[in-house]
Amino acid sequence: MSATMSLPVISAGDSLDSYIRQVNTIPMLTAEEEADLAQRYRSGNDLEAAGRLVLSHLRVVVSIARGYSGYGLPQADLIQEGNIGLMKAVKRFEPTRGVRLFSFAVHWIKAEIHEYIIRNWRMVRIATTKAQRKLFFNLRSMKQSFAALTHKEARQIAEDLGVKPEEVLEMETRLSGQDIALMAEDNDDDNHYAPIDWLADHDNEPVAVLQRRAFDQLQGEGLEKALDTLDPRSRRIVEARWLADDEAATLHELAAEFGVSAERIRQIEGKALQKMKGALTAA
Template sequence: MSKSLALMPIVPRGSLEAYVATINNIPLLTAEDEHALAVRYTAEGDLDAAKQLVLSHLRFVVHIARSYNGYGLPQGDLIQEGNIGLMKAVKRFNPDVGVRLVSFAVHWIKAEIHEYVLKNWRIVKVATTKAQRKLFFNLRRNKTGLNWLTADETAAVAKELKVPEAEVRRMEARLYSRDASFDAPSDSDNDDVFAPEHYLEDNRYDPARALEEGQYQARQEDLLLDAMTSLDERSKMILKRRWLDDNKATLQELADEYGVSAERIRQIENNAMKKLKTAILAA
């Protein structure tokens, strides 16, 4: 289906009004015609049947896409993403289930539009988990003004969506926030313009910091070597085999070598760790 449908005008070009007028002139299918076309596609792989199913439902995509106007994204892009969802729905539609294609396709159309909104509404993602996405779209739909939710409203939303109230407050803060550029405007001559690049520094390659970290690391290694000398040979070897070798030994492997239980090896290891910690802190 993808090769044929890829050639279809699913992307609104030119005037959006002309596109809408064009697809509104495409006849709707009766339940019998829709079923017959779906059977032809699923049973015979008839791509022309799939194309007719998609074309006859494009007007429903426009209707759904218009409900997302409040996100400030191009209407044509929203429709395009919804059309992709419609095509996915046609590919997965089972005519023998007994439901109309439009009812089945709503989920796929909205899923594609949701994904597009979340990727393009902000530079930084505001919702990553399934619960956060549900909360994001519910808050956007239910907020009627610019005022923050009251405590009672927050509790009601949290109860309805079965999420903690703290999660509702965090998502609301993300909705109110705005992206900020790291760099100052290139055409600005105003000394009062204050951008993150003016106060955020990258100190990873600072020579003084590198020297300090190197000296600290060397000091820690010296303390560890001195502390290791206070251990008996068996404890020292067990720690070395368990933590310092490239191919670290398991408790059972060491138990077999020393002829004791794995639990006994674990006890020796823990006691040795405690001695090391005491020796290093006392240095």
């Protein structure tokens, strides 16, 4: 896909606000339009169809990228990395699974942004394992307040994320750093950031509202109940393929794990997703 379809780029001469305004004018697709375009791309390598799928979801990338503003990296770069993840999602999207591209693409968009942050932010050098990466990206949201963690809170977070309490406290120290001024000093460096640059509230934007609704449906109690309707093998396959914190497992990897063919894994996955869809609809 990338060989003949150019990735949307935020050029140096363009304003980021201008780019965001442009992508917000691109209408989202209906479920029927999305399924038709995805089928055209998968069956006939229709790059125009793939391009429409990408363009209609650029606003989703912008919304997700804004959630990582606090890491002090250029917002335009975060968006561009997220766009790469979106294109990977479009390439792998199968409309017959009964899941909208919006929900499917979130994992791929976040994965690319996470990798970019890890490559470019010096304080993440200690996040070398899967568990440490999970700690890095979840610690801020799991803290109950801006105050330093108590040992009890650190133990609870460590238990939830599968790391040592000492690692939680060390990561908190590195993320907290020294006190800095709210306003930036005079500085000609375009990459210079201060907290004032991050204090925008995007909670009530339409895209953010839609995203929260999708997450509430797929990751709340409904998801857990839907997973409970599956047998252990089907649940393992769904979690490995769709709910993995890191890179999703491939059909061939799961086939080797269960001693069956990749096609059989695909069949089990399809039936499991249909069963979960029914459970979510009935909830």
